[in-house]
Amino acid sequence: MARRTVEVTPVDRDDLRDVTGLWLAARVDSGSSREAATRLVADGRLGWALRRPGVNVFVARLDGEAVGYAITTENPFGLSPQAELAIEQLWVAPAARRHGVAKSLIAAVLSAAERSGCELVVSNVPQASRDANRFFARLGFSSVIVRRVVSTSQLRRKLAPESCETGNELLRRRRSLRSRALPAASRPF
Template sequence: MVRSVVEVTPVGQQDVADLAAMWLASRVDSGITPEVAARFASEGRLELALSRPDVHAHVARLDGRAVGYVVTSENPFGLSPEPEVAVEQLYVDPSARRHGVARSLLCAVVGLAERAGSDVIVSNVPTQSREAHRFFARLGFSSVLVRRVVGTTQLRRRLAPQGGAHSAVDQLIRRRRSLRTLASRAG
């Protein structure tokens, strides 16, 4: 059986609709509800990101059908003295996985990194994606750091002084909780 050839090209105007559809699918695949993903798309987040000069996107086609994409950025944090290329998103349609699509997309990333003078390519891999971790590890990516994330509200609550003066909002929340507790005990 002959393997189909994967064609990877930079995203042009003719590819935007395909990229947007795959981007929505990738958001849903990562656990975001279709409604939230559609809202992100309607807010123009993808177009805004792609309009930045340091962001590059490539689309992969298998037998003429768009089946994957990669979005990269150069020096994502701007703190490194050496140029870096970061794989921000890499997505392959589930029906096209294990056909060399992700490898072909990463070949385009290597070309970008070489043109940018970057000796390093980094990728943020979701912690829950075992398959992605294995894929990147097989290609030689190593773990450098653990990126921890917290919601703003949760961090504010945890940073609040314990036992000291509390904001009016904190006092209101505490009062409501104690009233709910009293009401549930009485009822």
């Protein structure tokens, strides 16, 4: 059986329709609600982000149908003194996986990096995504850093001054108050 044809092209900044549809599918695939993703498109945030200077977008077509995309940014101030091209997002529709689409997208990214004079290509890969980590490792990407993420509200709680009650102190105090209130509550009127 002949391998299906994969074609990767840079996306014109004025025509982001294919990427928008794929981006919505990727957001839903990663667990976001369709409504939340649609709002980001409707209010123009996705289009604005993709039109920023230094952002490149590539779309992959399998037999003429858009099935994947890659978004890169030029990152001259990354982890190393050499100029870097960062793969911000790479996604392939589930039905089109294992047909060479992601590899074709990476080849387009490599060409863009070479044209820009970037000596490194970097990508943040989710730690829990075993398949993605294996894919990038097979292409020679190595682990350089561990990127840790925290919500702002959780970080605020952790940085709270010592005068504020911590979760354990608050729980202890509530249990103490509850234990004092129980005997009084059990008395008949």
